[in-house]
Amino acid sequence: MSLAPPVHVTAGVAVTAHGLRKQYGTGEAAVVALDDVDVTFAAGRFTAIMGPSGSGKSTLMHCLAGLDRPTAGTVRIGDAELGRLDDRRLTLLRRDRVGFVFQRFNLLPALSTEENILLPLAIAGRRPEPGWFRQVVAAVGLADRLRHRPAELSGGQQQRVAVARALVTKPWVVFADEPTGNLDSRAGNEVLRLLREAVDTLGQTVVMVTHDPTAAAHADRVVFLADGRLVRDLAAPTAERVLDVLAHLDPGADRAGDAVPSHRGR
Numbered sequence: 001m002s003l004a005p006p007v008h009v010t011a012g013v014a015v016t017a018h019g020l021r022k023q024y025g026t027g028e029a030a031v032v033a034l035d036d037v038d039v040t041f042a043a044g045r046f047t048a049i050m051g052p053s054g055s056g057k058s059t060l061m062h063c064l065a066g067l068d069r070p071t072a073g074t075v076r077i078g079d080a081e082l083g084r085l086d087d088r089r090l091t092l093l094r095r096d097r098v099g100f101v102f103q104r105f106n107l108l109p110a111l112s113t114e115e116n117i118l119l120p121l122a123i124a125g126r127r128p129e130p131g132w133f134r135q136v137v138a139a140v141g142l143a144d145r146l147r148h149r150p151a152e153l154s155g156g157q158q159q160r161v162a163v164a165r166a167l168v169t170k171p172w173v174v175f176a177d178e179p180t181g182n183l184d185s186r187a188g189n190e191v192l193r194l195l196r197e198a199v200d201t202l203g204q205t206v207v208m209v210t211h212d213p214t215a216a217a218h219a220d221r222v223v224f225l226a227d228g229r230l231v232r233d234l235a236a237p238t239a240e241r242v243l244d245v246l247a248h249l250d251p252g253a254d255r256a257g258d259a260v261p262s263h264r265g266r
């Protein structure tokens with residue numbers, strides 16, 4: 001597969017979706033999970049996707065990452081339009097150009113930390129760039145855990161292995177799906193700090209789905225979904241402002257929203 005230089009990445013845009021629609025089922029059982037979503041993710045920025053349960057966050061991320069095909073609309077990662085790629089080329093794009101961090105870490109239990117981190121490169125038959133592997137390992141603080149297997153690591157350490165695995169290919173974008181969902185707040189903070197650092201020091205693009213306003217506050221921007229539509233776009237988020245927006249999207253979150261000062265009208 002030939003992957004031309006990432007025109008859109010160098011132009012400042014890593015991922016774009018236009019007119020994105022996803023419908024599950026047909027007739028009376030039909031569910032419209034995404035309803036005409038247009039969104040652009042700038043290169044070298046950290047964006048969080050939030051919204052009430054069932055609002056379409058996972059569906060959006062799966063369509064953006066080429067893990068699922070939309071019913072209508074287009075997605076571009078770098079200069080590749082995903083709808084124009086057959087399954088094989090899409091698999092290669094995901095392998096070579098996209099990093100993933102999942103809530104459940106998804107490490108291979110029989111492999112060491114080092115082997116897990118290098119797995120995407122091994123599958124692609126690529127060697128790590130000299131120095132890059134060491135730089136990534138140092139960044140995530142795992143230099144003294146390289147021979148350990150996942151079962152010998154804490155949850156936070158396992159997720160740091162997953163972050164290193166996502167960064168090692170120098171992907172155009174890292175998609176993180178609830179990366180702190182299985183971690184206590186300290187370990188979660190550490191993972192968020194790492195993602196933030198990857199953006200600030202490596203120019204990495206990160207798109208993260210989260211339910212946690214504190215996690216979203218690490219991002220440069222938060223986009224909010226409700227009923228499959230993109231309804232708010234918040235720059236320079238704080239946990240309080242995120243809570244405030246959420247409280248007005250989801251009646252179930254009203255109590256949490258009432259607990260913080262309202263920032264409406266500012």
Ligand SMILES: Nc1ncnc2c1ncn2[C@@H]1O[C@H](COP(=O)(O)OP(=O)(O)OP(=O)(O)O)[C@@H](O)[C@H]1O
Binds near residue numbers: 031051053054056057
């Ligand atoms: N495979 C599927 N078949 C049918 N409906 C689906 C399927 N996957 C998701 N849905 C529906 O699509 C809608 C959006 O789901 P999605 O998982 O994207 O929401 P979410 O915002 O990620 O929710 P949560 O925060 O609870 O994880 C929901 O109504 C869900 O029930």
